[in-house]
Amino acid sequence: MIEQVSDPLPQAGYAKVVLELDVNNHPGVMSHICNLFARRAFNVEGILCMPVSDGKHSRIWLLVFDDRRLEQMIRQLEKLEDVLNVRRHGAEHEVFERLEGFFH
Amino acid sequence: MMQMTGAQLMVRLLERQGVRTIAGIPGGAILPFYDALSGSAQIRHVLARHEQGAGFMAQGMARVSGVPQVCIASSGPGATNLVTAIADACLDSIPMVVITGQVPQAMIGTDAFQEVDIYGITVPITKHNFLVRSAQELLAVVPDAFRIAMSGRPGPVLIDVPKDVQNQLITITESELPAPAVADPAPQLDMAAIEAAAKMINAAERPVLYLGGGVVASGAASLAVQLAEQAGLPTTMTLMGLGAMPIDHRLSIGMLGMHGARYTNFVLEESDLLICVGARFDDRAIGRAAQFCPNAKIVHIDIDASELHKIKSAHVAVHANVTCALEALLPRVQAAQREHWLAHVDSLKARFPMQFPGQDDARSHYGLIHAVASALDDDAIVATDVGQHQMWVAQAYPFRRPRQWLTSGGLGTMGFGLPTAIGAALAEPARTVVCFTGDGSFKMNIQELATLAEEGLNVKIVLMNNNALGLVYQQQTLFYGQRLFASKYRTEPDFVKIAEGFGVPAVDLDLADNPRAALAEALHRPGPCLIHATIDREQFVYPMVPPGAANTEMIGG
Known part of the structure; x- marks a missing residue:
């Protein structure tokens, strides 16, 4: 699943960052995460979510902008009960790049 | 099995x-x-x-x-x-x-x-x-x-x-069957941050301690008072933090923010170090963020990591349970008298004090609050609804212990008072619970009078009735060119009859020859009671920082 969650960004001049989240896999998790971004007015360029091997956990990839709110965004994510950890990657991470083929 | x-x-x-x-x-x-x-x-x-x-x-x-x-x-x-x-x-x-x-x-x-x-x-x-x-x-x-x-x-x-x-x-x-739940352990204390915070407190010349609801939640009120006394720190409290330090403590400078005393906001303006403990730099407390404590460095202690650096960047941020942080901080903070700074704080207080006009008249808003406080001791619990009466009580009631004061701070929910007071009385049946309310708020959960009558709890509702949405009326008067719209009620219910209809005894102070005596009698009679008092709609909450302005731009008071 990949989608545009919010309006195109005014801060398009910022570098992009990829966040990798390990989360519990149950029906409410995406709702908690998308809701957090929406209500805190954080922008998300892309989301990708798939279960990992054991089925109890999922991995979520978020493509976000590295504006001055990124730290706050990560802290809010880390507070979510179902988010087990958050790792931050630079824009060079290829997860979204390799998906781009499906969008042309 | x-x-x-x-x-x-x-x-x-x-x-x-x-x-x-x-x-x-x-x-x-x-x-x-x-x-x-x-x-x-x-x-x-x-x-x-x-x-x-x-x-x-x-x-x-x-x-x-x-x-x-x-x-x-x-x-x-x-x-x-x-x-x-x-x-x-x-x-x-x-x-x-x-x-x-x-x-x-x-x-x-x-x-x-x-x-x-x-x-x-x-x-x-x-x-x-x-x-x-x-x-x-x-x-x-x-x-x-x-x-x-x-x-x-x-x-x-x-x-x-x-x-x-x-x-x-x-x-x-x-x-x-699982064991009953217990709280997760507190986060590991960052001792380097504690050392840095202690160093900043020891080096500061004009420090202010800023206590929020987290101090109450953490059960750290006495530690916070100890820190203030040890380091000679003038101490302000947020709306949620009231009671953390007794209001008549020599180091208390009262509540800060939109309806804080002038001197309180002036003291903060001059501070060179703000020690924020369990508070979150809410807009009603700090006014325009960029102009809040412009000369101060900030030490911020909070259990919620996402509050650190959220509104104001802290020079030292301590992610910790407030109790643990204060326990670690105390032995590292030098005893200090700070005679100069405290004398200056006193002079600001003398020049720009909190003013309580009509305090001796039990038919005025401040006088009524004062009369209630005089009739009770610190064991009483005080709940409020939301609006002018809430701010007047926050300013004027002498809170002296944590968990004495129950108010809707963040959401500002009208209708909060009565059911919350009922809950307080259910948990603490031996105490007197006073619910200050306004006529607008009271009507929002008035049906709980039935619950109150049924449970026979020791809840005294003090209804400050100006037949208006007073804080809206005030803002329209001050900031919307006196275009009063939808803030005055055109009819007025008979609250005494309503209470009695629900089976709750009522006293109308408007009709009492000696309102102070009638009030004291009603407060001391066991069981529920509605105490009705008409107040003047033209009395506003002062001082007031206009929404969006800096805390030093107060009007009135």
């Missing part, structure tokens, strides 16, 4: 958690739980008249005890009626476990009768929430809900339980 239903299991788990009083209203989708609850010898159910009332009763119990409390409602409208009380608990960090019935799982998503996605609705207003899919899951979910509600920064947790899960049979052994 024992066989029981999911509903019986829920009751059992609540009993084991130590829950003794639950406020709620039954309805179709929660009836299996109510049936099981009827068999509990340990849990007492208090029947509210509106689910929002039940939510605030749980809050009242939680605010005075500090322990997660439970409210309960059925699916659909029962659940949505709880939403305001949940959001209120979330913004004020009040531990609460909310249980809602849900339509059977097979009917979820079919627009069934009284079906609403309360799980989805409460995502943004809970710390966490659960939709339970089997009776087996309850064994983990119920203790988890309590653990989450009380761990770290407290808050509300919702458990939505479909009716078929409540009816589902489960066979378990006694040993499979």
